[in-house]
Amino acid sequence: MKHDFLLPPPAYQQPRIKIRTILGHCLYRRVIIWTVTILLLLGITLFSGGGLHATTDRVLDFVDFGKKEYWGGMVAFRKQIKASGTLLSQDNARVPAKTESEPPHWLKYRHLDGYFNGLKALVSPSSYTPEHPRREGDESPLPLTGDYTELPTPTPFGFQPDYSSPAYRENHYQVRTCYLDPNDQIPAPSLYAYNGIVQGQPEPVIGSHSLLGIRDDICWDRFGRYGPYGLGYGEEEGGIYEGTDIEKEGNEAVWSQSGRINYNSIDWAEVQARCHEKNKERFSPPDEDQSLSTLSSAFAHQDQDLPLHQSLHGSTQPPHLRALDRTAVVIRTYVGFQWTQHAVLNFRAMINELSLRSAGEYTVHFLLHVHDDDYPIWADAEVAQQVLDDNVPAEFHGLCTLWSEAQMRLLYPPGGEEDFGEAVENPSGQDVHGVYRSAHMPLQHFALTHPEYAHFWNWEMDMRWVGDYYELFDRLGRWAAGQSRRELWERNERYYIPAVHGSWENFTALVHRETESSGRRAVVGPVNFAGRQNVRSEEQGRPFLPASCAAGSDPGLCGVGEEADLITLNPIFDAEDSGWVFASDVTGYETYFDTPPRRVSIITASRLSRRLLAVMHEETWRMRHAMFSEMFPATMALHHGLKAVYAPHPVYLDREWDLDVIDRSLNSGRDHSASGKGSPYDYDNEHNHKGTxxxxxxxxxxxxxxxxxxxxxxxxxxxxxxxxxxxxxxxxxxxxxxxxxxxxxxxxxxxxxxxxxxxxxxxxxx
Structure with a gap:
């Protein structure tokens, strides 16, 4: 049932009570009257202003692109709920809103100090003891004792394959070095890290380095991470000045090989283009079959179903050399975003580590949201240039693609929002074409216009990675490809907590037992539900399950080696009864059927395959279906049997939580998962993430x-x-x-x- 965003309080007429009656001398009369009055006022407070579904303090930064308008609306929404003192859960049962008189339970836990110890406390992995979580019987390593005077020396690290090794050259094309300058004099710089771990530094409580293949025996200081990109030296030398007024003992080591690189005149679009041009033979050719009617058929087959020498696009390469697929990293920004020198450092790092040092395997783009629909950004080059000049540093101009919500209204579909039909719920009150509810629309269009990429990382401006970006993205992709589809959706909906669950094999076995005991069938392929429609590749008899999942195959090998269509960085949970505020923001489906099954991953940072974006595009354009931004990709993967994987990357806590409480708080939903009733994404439970x-x-x-x-x-x-x-x-x-x-x-x-x-x-x- 659709509720109005705000409903007026019910009409009520108070009985006339004379002042002298209330203030009269009869004590019993005064007690009775005051009691009735207080109860009456309390009842009005608790039960008036109905129709409110939920609230949230969040404004998704990837969707800010209009932050002032959206933020104002959500603040008003929150104030109304605080005034009424109630929320409506998914089943419309009233529950009390959070108040400051109910402090979060985790405030009782001690803050962890080990994060803030420094380089001089570096020890070998064999001598390292974490402050938390500790093995049974281990003493706390804190406070540290001893005289810390030795400053270790950093080492240059690279996380790309050894492109010059015989093993690599045997199966791949030659890799040509990429440079920052057109004269090939300044190679992409190396990062510097330290061998060892700072004594007492806590371990990640959620996820694991070693599981994903990320090194956990080195650490990064700010100069080893950002010094190669301008941190620690002034603008007159081509740096950013930041880092010159902070502690910097020994930081000169990071420039010992490259020197202090002058970035004052760099054009990253040209740098990336030169890098790709040198190495273009390494990569699969673009998918040229990009009409609106056939996009969903692209990438219907996976690498493991083709001979080694045949690419996904059907072209033939020399049989002894393997062509690689390319990946776009699409960073969501918007008019009005305040660029800082640190933001510049971060994206220089991303381009250098992902694009240049991989010889073109990745390419970085910015998707720039222009709020004003009246700006002729496609018709007038001067207007488009002015938008760039006002909102993006010059070194990134050539990486930007401008878009607006007016453009999305033209694409999905021509008739406008009314063609989508009524939403089950629309808590934000925003337009279905707006970036708050449908941030995936411009990414779908970007994929349509960039057939050269097989995968697209959706990224946000306020995310940072301590480490090498190539190691992160490459290892996530490799690990996800190695995951079996058997009980994958069931693993996806749970937090992996190594100190509680033990090894990944133990965790997998636990999920299997819990799935069997729940009585629910594990999800493998596409799900059926009332009103489901096939996309064209399914109509043509080409489902998305790989050959390894065929009848008679080993179920444990189903999907192993298959590239993931969706990689998320938080669990993929069942929205039904979860209490997540946007769980019913579903538009365009027949309302006389039950709401379709839905899956969600909070935070839109994720890798999407071309074929997933193709399915999303067809569902949006042809079927006029829409869902909230964090729900649409995972739900489309569920509906059509694409491979979705939650990658349990390392996540840290700021306090010394009891381990069993972490598990109970994060896997608090149905069947010991993050799904359904009790979900950690329920409005009343999301506070448990504040210390992560x-x-x-x-x-x-x-x-x-x-x-x-x-x-x-x-x-x-x-x-x-x-x-x-x-x-x-x-x-x-x-x-x-x-x-x-x-x-x-x-x-x-x-x-x-x-x-x-x-x-x-x-x-x-x-």
């Missing part, structure tokens, strides 16, 4: 990142457990240079989100 290093509402992620950059931060400590932004100013130059201290921080590889600001001056400017 990766979630949209995290209070810890930004604090940890800024401390790592070398800036003092309020440590979040204090009475009642403390919260983000409270406590004592800690870290920064003075503390890192303290005699007897351990120096600047050195973290193992981790994703950090959200990072809303980096240099303290940004707060003053905002």
């Amino acid at each position: 290093s990766w979630y949209f509402n995290s209070e810890f992620a930004g604090l940890l990142w800024r401390r790592w950059l070398g800036y003092a931060q309020m440590d979040g400590r204090g009475p009642g457990g403390g919260r983000g932004g409270h406590g004592t100013l800690r870290g920064g130059k003075k503390e890192e240079e303290r005699p007897g201290g351990t120096g600047r921080m050195c973290l193992r590889s981790m994703l950090v989100h959200p990072v809303k600001w980096e240099h303290p001056a940004e707060l003053l400017l905002s």
Whole structure:
């Protein structure tokens, strides 16, 4: 049933009560009247203003692209709910809203200190003891004792294959080195890391480095990570100036080979184009069959179903050499985004590590949302250039693709929003073509116009990676391809907590037992439901399951070696009864049927295959179906039998939680998962993510990142457990240079989100 966004309180007329009656001398009368009045007012407070579905403090940064308008609406929405004191759950049962009088349970846990020890406390993996979680019987390594005076030396690292090795050359085309300059004098620089782990640094509680093939025996300081891109030297030398006024002992080592590179006149579009041109024979040719009617048929077959010498596009290469598929990294930005020097560093790093050092395997793009639908950004080159000049640093101009919501209304479909039909619910009140509800639409169109890419990473401006981007994206892709489809959806809906679940094999066995005991059938291929429609490739008898899943095959090998159509960085959960605020933001399906089955992964950062985007495009354009941005990709994979994988990357906690409480809080839903009733994504449960290093509402992620950059931060400590932004100013130059201290921080590889600001001056400017 569709509820109005806000409903007026019910009409009510209070009985006339004379003032002298209320204030009269009869004590019993006064007690009765005041009691009735209080109960009456309480009832009005609790039961008026109905029709509110839920609220959220979130504004998705990838969809800000209009942040002022959307944020204002959501703030008003939140204020109304706080005023009414109630929420409506998925079954319309009233539940009390969170109040400040109910502090989160995790405030009772002690803050962890091991993150903030520095380089001088570096030890070998065999001597390392984490502060948390610790093995039974291990003593806490903190506080550290000893005299820390030795500063270790960083080592250059590369995470791409050894392109010159005989083993690589035997099966691949020659790789030609990419340079920053047109004269091939300045090669893409190396990153520097430290061998070892800082003593006492906590282990990730969720996910695992080693499971994904990411190194966990090295750590990164800010200069080894960003020094090659301009951190630590001034603009007169081609740097960014940031990092010259913070602790920097020994940072010269990171420029020992490359020198301080001058980035003042760089054009990254030209750099990437030159790199690809040199190496274009390495890659599969573009898929030229890109008409609207056939897009969903692209990539219907997988690599393992073809001879080694035949690409996905059907062209033939020399039989002894393998052509690679290319991947686009599409970063969502918008008019009005405030670029900073640290943001520039981050995207220089991404281009260098993903594109140049891989010799063109990845290409970085920016998808720039123009809010004003009246801007003639396609008809007037000067207007488009002015948008770029006003909103993007010049070095990135050539990487930008401009788009607007007016363009999406022309594409999906010509008739406008009314052609989509009524939404089951629309909690945000936004347009179905708007970026808040349908951020995937411009990505679908981008894929349509870029047939050269097989996969598309959807990325956001406020995400950071401590480590080498190539190691992250390459290892995620390899691990996902190796996953069996057997009980994959069931593994996807659970958090993997190694200290609780043990090895991945133990976790897989646990999921199998829980699936069997639940009485639910495991999902393997496409799901059937009332009103389901086939896309054209299915109509043509070409389903998306690979040959390894054919009848009679080993179920455990189903999908092994198959590239994932969707890789997410949070669990993929069942939206039904989950309490997630946008669970019923479903548009265009016949309302006399039950709402289709839906899957969601919070945070849109993910890798999508061309064929998944093709299915999404056809469902949007041909069938006029739409769902909320974080729900549509995973749901389309579920409906049509595409391979979706949650990759359990390392996620850290800021406090010393009891391990069983972590499991109960995050796998709190149906059948010990993140799905259904009790889900950690229920509005009342999402606070459990505030102390993690990766979630949209995290209070810890930004604090940890800024401390790592070398800036003092309020440590979040204090009475009642403390919260983000409270406590004592800690870290920064003075503390890192303290005699007897351990120096600047050195973290193992981790994703950090959200990072809303980096240099303290940004707060003053905002």
